[in-house]
Amino acid sequence: MSIAGVQPKLIIHGGAGGHVKSKEGAIIVRQALHSIVEQMYALLLEGVSAAEVAAEACQLLEDQTMFNAGTGSVLQSDGQIRMSASLMDGAQQRFSGVINVSRVKNPIQLAQALQQQEDRVLSDYGAAELLRELKVPIYDPLVTIRLQEWMQEREGNFQKAMAGVIAEEELVIAHEPRKGTIGVVALDRQGKIAAGTSTGGKGLEHIGRVSDSAMPAGNYANEYAGVSCTGIGEDIIDECLAAKIVIRVTDGLKLPEAMLRSMQESKNRERDLGAIAISHDGAIAWGKTSEVILAAYHDGETIGDTLDWQDKDDKLIDFKTTMKDKG
Numbered sequence: 001m002s003i004a005g006v007q008p009k010l011i012i013h014g015g016a017g018g019h020v021k022s023k024e025g026a027i028i029v030r031q032a033l034h035s036i037v038e039q040m041y042a043l044l045l046e047g048v049s050a051a052e053v054a055a056e057a058c059q060l061l062e063d064q065t066m067f068n069a070g071t072g073s074v075l076q077s078d079g080q081i082r083m084s085a086s087l088m089d090g091a092q093q094r095f096s097g098v099i100n101v102s103r104v105k106n107p108i109q110l111a112q113a114l115q116q117q118e119d120r121v122l123s124d125y126g127a128a129e130l131l132r133e134l135k136v137p138i139y140d141p142l143v144t145i146r147l148q149e150w151m152q153e154r155e156g157n158f159q160k161a162m163a164g165v166i167a168e169e170e171l172v173i174a175h176e177p178r179k180g181t182i183g184v185v186a187l188d189r190q191g192k193i194a195a196g197t198s199t200g201g202k203g204l205e206h207i208g209r210v211s212d213s214a215m216p217a218g219n220y221a222n223e224y225a226g227v228s229c230t231g232i233g234e235d236i237i238d239e240c241l242a243a244k245i246v247i248r249v250t251d252g253l254k255l256p257e258a259m260l261r262s263m264q265e266s267k268n269r270e271r272d273l274g275a276i277a278i279s280h281d282g283a284i285a286w287g288k289t290s291e292v293i294l295a296a297y298h299d300g301e302t303i304g305d306t307l308d309w310q311d312k313d314d315k316l317i318d319f320k321t322t323m324k325d326k327g
């Protein structure tokens with residue numbers, strides 16, 4: 001039990017898409033997510049604010065090369081990496097973000113730095129200026145498998161709608177349509193909520209395309225709830241998903257019902273997306289219209305996750321019923 005009255009809660013995600021194709025792949029994703037949840041939940045118990053934990057957890061997820069954010073981001077159609085990230089402090093109801101920023105290790109750090117500024121959302125040129133102002137070192141977030149993925153698509157003249165969510169050879173993700181983004185929602189000991197989201201984008205997209213991840217459609221929080229989305233940005237924007245779920249909770253709906261209703265509407269319109277959320281009463285929820293959302297959480301008692309995988313016969317295996325330990 002925590003020192004203050006409110007029990008902290010935490011949920012993070014590493015994208016949504018098709019089922020992971022092997023147990024080994026699922027274990028790699030699981031270990032990465034569980035380790036971050038464990039470290040970040042300890043900070044919440046120490047009294048670190050939701051906004052700080054959301055930013056730091058996003059940074060750790062960006063540093064995981066398997067996820068499509070920060071290092072390991074997908075390449076756009078012209079072979080360049082452009083990343084977007086946002087942070088929303090629910091207590092202040094304050095949104096900040098960067099859109100299509102390049103040559104930086106942790107885009108979420110820029111979003112965090114912008115929280116205190118008057119102009120709080122900066123796009124490509126402005127974000128690059130901010131990098132210089134903050135004296136953030138130049139960094140190349142490219143990993144080989146993402147370059148190979150782009151080269152392969154280039155051979156075929158970019159027929160694929162998007163790149164893979166996970167850049168991990170063992171996971172055999174090539175040609176599997178997946179939608180990458182990372183995200184975090186935290187409830188701190190003060191009862192304050194924050195949400196952070198970061199992405200390399202859809203991958204192979206038109207230059208200048210703007211992701212949902214640095215919009216209130218993809219990342220939103222207030223004093224009642226926080227939501228981070230993943231999936232096809234255009235679908236998330238059309239649903240205005242994160243803000244919609246938060247407003248439903250603000251207007252009195254319980255979070256599980258708000259999530260369910262919003263997912264049902266998305267499904268009816270054949271959207272391809274997922275979301276994680278926490279509400280002020282401590283409820284944790286996730287939802288998806290895609291096959292899977294790669295999420296893990298701490299509910300105050302224990303760490304859990306949403307992971308499963310397909311075995312070689314395409315049978316779906318639920319992690320929770322087969323893994324006795326956390327390894």
Ligand code: GLY
Pocket residue numbers: 180181199200201202210211212213229230231232233234
């Ligand atoms: N949800 C990430 C993107 O579509 O850019």
